[in-house]
Amino acid sequence: MQISEVAKEFGLTTDTLRYYEREGLIGPITKGKNGIRNYTEEDIKRIQFVKCMRSAGLEINFLKRYIQLFEGGDKTVKERREILVEQRKILKEKLDAMQEAYNRLNYKIDLYDKNILDKNLM
Amino acid sequence: MQISEVAKEFGLTTDTLRYYEREGLIGPITKGKNGIRNYTEEDIKRIQFVKCMRSAGLEINFLKRYIQLFEGGDKTVKERREILVEQRKILKEKLDAMQEAYNRLNYKIDLYDKNILDKNLM
DNA sequence: ATATCACTTAGAGTTTACTTCAAGTCAATA
DNA sequence: TATTGACTTGAAGTAAACTCTAAGTGATAT
Numbered sequence: 001m002q003i004s005e006v007a008k009e010f011g012l013t014t015d016t017l018r019y020y021e022r023e024g025l026i027g028p029i030t031k032g033k034n035g036i037r038n039y040t041e042e043d044i045k046r047i048q049f050v051k052c053m054r055s056a057g058l059e060i061n062f063l064k065r066y067i068q069l070f071e072g073g074d075k076t077v078k079e080r081r082e083i084l085v086e087q088r089k090i091l092k093e094k095l096d097a098m099q100e101a102y103n104r105l106n107y108k109i110d111l112y113d114k115n116i117l118d119k120n121l122m
Numbered sequence: 123m124q125i126s127e128v129a130k131e132f133g134l135t136t137d138t139l140r141y142y143e144r145e146g147l148i149g150p151i152t153k154g155k156n157g158i159r160n161y162t163e164e165d166i167k168r169i170q171f172v173k174c175m176r177s178a179g180l181e182i183n184f185l186k187r188y189i190q191l192f193e194g195g196d197k198t199v200k201e202r203r204e205i206l207v208e209q210r211k212i213l214k215e216k217l218d219a220m221q222e223a224y225n226r227l228n229y230k231i232d233l234y235d236k237n238i239l240d241k242n243l244m
Numbered sequence: 245a246t247a248t249c250a251c252t253t254a255g256a257g258t259t260t261a262c263t264t265c266a267a268g269t270c271a272a273t274a
Numbered sequence: 275t276a277t278t279g280a281c282t283t284g285a286a287g288t289a290a291a292c293t294c295t296a297a298g299t300g301a302t303a304t
Binding site: 045046049052053055056057058067070074077080081084085087088091092094095097098099100101102104105106108109112113117120121122 | 167168171174175177178179180189192196199202203206207209210213214216217219220221222223224226227228230231234235239242243244
Binding site for chain 3: 013015016019023034035036054059060061
């Protein structure tokens with residue numbers, strides 16, 4: 001699978017895919033004689049994971065580190081678990097903050113819908 | 123209330139508070155003769171709102187625009203409602219993406235807890 | 245009196261995550 | 275054969291949101 005197809009499938013740009021590769025988040029992707037990247041099913045899976053985590057706001061640096069640990073083999077299991085738990089905590093806090101803002105937006109939109117012209121900003 | 127107290131209460135830095143003010147998200151905060159900011163209850167409420175929305179990832183530019191509209195009075199109600207709905211949509215999409223990543227993290231941590239050493243990254 | 249501390253300003257610097265640029269290769273089509 | 279289009283590279287540029295610096299003021303503690 002070529003870079004443009006992968007980019008399209010995941011809603012990323014080809015530049016972003018090459019950037020992720022440079023940063024060690026994916027690949028290195030094997031290239032044909034002409035130097036063109038050919039993405040395997042394994043590569044695609046990795047991209048799917050990276051995309052999911054990035055969409056949730058997890059940092060490139062965390063992903064890099066986690067992947068490095070993963071490649072370090074079984075002896076890194078403990079540390080891997082620890083950083084996943086840490087990221088989960090951060091994510092949970094963000095989720096809660098977002099839920100709160102979401103509720104607040106809903107409430108305010110509801111007031112607009114009921115034509116209640118609140119003199120308060122929010 | 124002085125800037126450092128406000129900063130402490132909201133877990134922001136004084137620099138950030140002054141930055142928000144420069145950007146027109148809050149204030150202008152009235153100052154004493156010595157030039158020192160004195161935050162009123164109204165100011166605090168505004169900061170609370172800004173903090174809530176920023177924590178959810180809403181952009182400074184959106185907040186700026188919404189606040190400008192608000193200060194434009196009743197004739198801006200329609201547009202205000204529209205941009206709130208737009209932001210709610212964006213927020214909902216982010217929430218869903220984060221929930222997915224959260225579930226995935228949970229699943230993986232669960233595997234680690236059960237000592238299932240998965241050969242897959244995620 | 246002098247030092248300390250919190251505050252003030254304008255403006256420069258930093259971080260994160262891309263994004264764009266310039267220059268070039270290669271295969272296919274007009 | 276010439277041009278089009280997708281790919282390649284390293285490096286420079288950008289946007290958003292802070293964050294820090296330098297220089298200064300003014301009230302209070304020693």
